[in-house]
Structures are given as C-alpha cells and as structure tokens.
Amino acid sequence: MTAETHEPFLLTPGPLTTSATTKQAMLRDWGSRDAAFIQINRDVRNRLVELAGGGDAFTCVPVQGSGTFAVEAMIATFLPRDGKLLILINGAYGHRIAKICDYLGRDYVIYETTEDTPPDPSEVDSMLANDVSISHVAVIHCETTSGILNPVAEIAAVVARRQRRLLVDSMSAFGALEIDVAGLPCDALAASSNKCIEGAPGMGFVICHTDALVETKGNAHSLSLDLEDQWNAMEKNAQWRFTPPTHVVAAFHQALAEHADEGGIAGRGRRYRRNCEVLVSGMRALGFKPLLPDALQAPIIVTFHMPADPGFDFQIFYDRLAEKGYVIYPGKLTVADSFRIGCIGRLDEQVMRGALGAIGETLEEMGIRECGPAVA
C-alpha cells in the first residue's frame, strides 16, 4: 500500500497510480469559461506540443474521454473519407484502429505481425509501393498488448519517402519515450492524460500538424470527435466546445508540472526503465520468462509467460497480490498464455521490489516452485 493513502499500487497499463498532489488538484471546481481555467488549458496544450517536439508547426487538440476516443478522433479527422489507411497491427490496439475504420466506413488494409514481432519497415515500403491508393499509415508506438516497442522512426522514414501521411498512437509511450513529431514526421499523434504523464483518466489529446489539420475540415464522422472543429473553436476563444472534465484537466496540469520537475521525458523515462529492469531481473530470478527479448521491450508494461505448473491459478495469484497491495493485469495475447505487470505510474524501484517480494511470498503460499512456461 502507498504510504500516502494505503491504496494498492496499480501495476497496470492504466488507470495508474498517480501522486497525491495530482489528485489534490481535483479538490476545486473551475468554471470552464473562466480566465484562470482557460490559462490552464493554454499551458497544457503548449506543454504537450513542446514535449512532442512539435515547435510552431504543431498544435494540440484535447478531447474528452478515454484514449480510444482520442484515437478514433484522430483517425476520423485525419483520414479523408476517400482515403485509405494502412494499419500496422501487432496487438489489440492495432486491431482497434481497424475496428474504428469499420465503424467509420473508411477503406483500409492491414499488415499484421505476431504480438512479439515488430513490423518490418521494408515490408511497409513495398506495400506502399504496390498500392498507390494508400494515403495514410497508422502505427502503435508501444503496443500495450505485449509491451513491444515498434520502430516508429524507421516506419516514419519509409512513409515520408513514399509521400504518404503518418498517424501515431503513442498512448502508452508518450511522456516516457522520446518522440519528435516534426522530425519523424507525422500528421498527428494521439495520447492521453492517464499514461506516462500520470494524470487522472478522462481526457485524451492529439498533437496535430496544423497545416494538415486545416485540410481535414469535413472529414470527421462525429460532432463530439471532430478535432478540426474543436481546434477552430479553441483558436477563437481558447475554450472547449463542450463541457471539459475540469477536475481532470486541473489534475493533468499538475501532473505535467510534476513531469517537468522529474526532468521531463528523460527523467520520467529513466525511472520507468529502472522500474522495468528491477522487475524483469527479479521476475527472471523467480523463474518467470518475459515474452519479449530486451531489445523489443518498452519500459511501460512487461508480459510474462504463464507458469506451466498446473498448480498455478492466475486468479488466485492475482487476488493474493491485490490483497498484498499490488494490482497486476491479465494478458491479452493470442501467441502465449500470459499476464502483464506495468512499470508506469507513480511507482519507483522500491515499489517494484515490494511487488517482487509479494510475488515470491504468493508463490510460496501457492506452493509453486517452477515458474517457467510450458515451452521455454
């Protein structure tokens, strides 16, 4: 349990453990049209463009809802109705973009690799060469399904060379892994308040190339999710079109200040990498096997093979860890029976060691001596 609140630590892909001070920023009611709240919005938007390396050419458009709302808004706003999207899939979030396109009735093709395999940039290159109707490419920065880091920069270079447009879902990576939207380049990048920035859930945002955003007028299928319309309104009066989640916005503002205090992306990434190292080496010492080789592992969430031991019941393991104050996450994989442990949120290496201690203790209680998978 945390010293501050005696709540369990959330070792999940979100909602995450946030700082007490971030939550305390929600103890005030803001008028959404008040000057002080408008300044908070300006600060948040400017800071996010800065973190993304957007410079003057990019703008930030916030959107109410979860990360999926932001991704749907990005796809619907940026992919023209007569466009065609190439979706790089190696997990649930790639599949979700395909599902969004099904809803939107927009044309798409997929390039799917297994959940432990990143997309091959040269394969993307030939797909773009062979299908001139593909106008846009969508890639997941860190696919939370497995925790795999996808080669966004290499993909971006191919997409730019083939003169297509790139859309990035950086939901679980933004704020912890360096990204440079202007340098990639990309037209848009979506993320949310509640991942590596460590805010409360309830809003997402899309970092948009402003010139590209201007061209998107009329693309969106939804009033609520039309980023161009939201941006236009914000340019006029700096306000959200529809009631913003004021408390969540205030918490996000505080979380961004704490992110800066930690040294921005470099500092935040350093803590998460250390969390990940401590977790992976400790789990290996207990006999668990991570799904991914270290080179493909993003320091966000780690997938472990389920132990082959027939005495290992995941639900019991999960419940006992939760009782000890550590909430982990079930797997979502097709390639392997697995579970996941997150490295993000207001957690440090002491917490990770505490989790490892609780895992060791739980294995003892369950009488599990062998934690390796069926096929190692």
Add this chain to the structure above:
Amino acid sequence: MTAETHEPFLLTPGPLTTSATTKQAMLRDWGSRDAAFIQINRDVRNRLVELAGGGDAFTCVPVQGSGTFAVEAMIATFLPRDGKLLILINGAYGHRIAKICDYLGRDYVIYETTEDTPPDPSEVDSMLANDVSISHVAVIHCETTSGILNPVAEIAAVVARRQRRLLVDSMSAFGALEIDVAGLPCDALAASSNKCIEGAPGMGFVICHTDALVETKGNAHSLSLDLEDQWNAMEKNAQWRFTPPTHVVAAFHQALAEHADEGGIAGRGRRYRRNCEVLVSGMRALGFKPLLPDALQAPIIVTFHMPADPGFDFQIFYDRLAEKGYVIYPGKLTVADSFRIGCIGRLDEQVMRGALGAIGETLEEMGIRECGPAVA
C-alpha cells in the same frame, strides 16, 4: 466564496459547484477492473435507472465525455440509419441535435419555436400524422439556452399515440425534475454527471429501454459512442470497454449518495425551486426582468433581459461579480439580449441571497439605477 474552499460559487449551467465530499472521493486511484470499482459502477447504473423510474425494463449505459457525447451516442445508437428524426428545437441544444444528425448523415426534420416558446403537442401530432417516414422524435427536457421547461409528458403521449419512438435530452433537468421513462414512455434519455446530480464533469449516461437497445445493433457510427456495444460488454463483465474516468465515476457515486440523502429528486428539486424563487424575486426587486413567465421557468437556470441602461456593460458586471465570488453566465439567445444565472449545484438560498447582494452592490458601483430591458 464558499466556506469550505474560498472558491467562487458557480451560478452557471455547469461545470457546477460540487460538495467538498464529492471532490474528496477523487483522492483515490481505482483499478478499473477491480471488484470494488465494478461494484461502484453497478451501484451508479442501478441508482440512475431507479431515479428515472425505469424499473426492470430499462438499463443505464454510461459514456465517457461531456453531455454532448452522451446525446450524440443516444442519437447515433437509437436512430436507425434509415430512420428519420423529428427534432423539437427552441434553443442551442435542439440545434445541436440537428448538427449531430448532419454529421451522422441521418435524415431529420425540425419543428422550431422561439426560445421562449415551448413546442405545441398538437403541432407535433400533425407533423407525425403528415409524415409517416418520421420514426423518432427528440425533445429537450429543460432547454438550457433559456431555462425553459418543455412539455415532455404531453409530447411523449402524442409520440406514443402515433406509435413513434421518443428520445429525451434531460441533461440539465435529470435529478431535479421528476421524470418517468417507463411511463412517458421513451426509448432513451440522456443526461450527465455534472448537472443536477452535482458530480464532477467527465461522464454522461443514457437510460435505455433494454428491448429497444437490443434492436440498435449496428446503428452506431462510432466505436467510442456505440451504446449497444458498451452495454453488451457491461452485461458480460460489468466493466467499461475503454478506460473509464475512474475518479469522476467515484465522485459521481458519492454525489448520488448525497442526492439520496437530500431526499432524491423531490428534495433536490425543492432546494433548486427555492433557489430559483429567491433569485427571481430578488432580481425583480432590483428591476431586472426574467425572459420567461413563471409557468415556463424550470428551476435550473434563469435568463434575464440585459438592462437597457447604456451604462450597463455586461463584461464589467460579470467580472465584478466574479471578483465578489459569484460566476454567472452570458446569454446564448437570439430572441433577446440577455444573461443567465444558474440555480443548480451545491448552492442554497443563502448563496442566492449573497449573489443578489453582490449584484446590488455591483450595480451601485457601476451607477446603474434602471435594470429593465429596452422593451419591457
């Protein structure tokens, strides 16, 4: 300023002033798949169906985002792609439903009255008689533009007699004005966490006739806003499909408990009616003229004509009231130059008297002696 927090009182249609205890419910991080959080969701959904008079035939589907997200989700899910919607418009929120239909590409007709005139049920009756292609009717319970109470029960009776389906936007009324979704009847009713229930903004919900909801499969234009898909998932595992705004949900749970403690809709409505009476009679004493006759005035938000006195500058009036701790709201009307003062949120008649005192003082400072409109 409130005794609790020294924040300004929000006399607006939302975001509103909420109780300290409601905000304090956001001081904890919940895992979205945890049993305790799932129970909170169950409680919230059950309580909302109960408040709506839904009985066993109705279910509650929550949706991330602002009230507009919930309204768009309701229209998109319940209006079939080959359906046709009759929209009763007497303000901005009626127009917004038409705009949503434009985005969705769904067929609609409007019946528009001025902002101070409720729709005439007999006119709705003849429109339904004359156009058999109209499948659904949308009505705004309390149109926040003016604060007018629309005759939802009378409209519902006509719609039922003509065997069409009714969709109700009860955003600013639900929780303070009695409504009986089963008795009306209606297929769906949309509202949000941050109006008369006095929660934090960030989620809406739709009370749905379950049999009607089952028929909507495939209607929705958006993955994020598909109520049928969200409902199906919740029936299976009681969880949100995509990350819920956990802190906002926890605050809403607390706000619902406080709503019950106040005596539910009857008690909450009583306080708001008293707020409204004190406000209107005090403003009349100061010389202001409300837009609406008392019979059409919902106890939610009151529109006042702008004083004709050329010395009255609304921005100065607004700013000075804000400095004194009372945030009011500009008008949104086409029929009259006006401003609005809300009666909802964690406010009582003492607060309304305080606001009236601040208004009188501000008029003194501004040297305004005559607050009547140009044409009384």
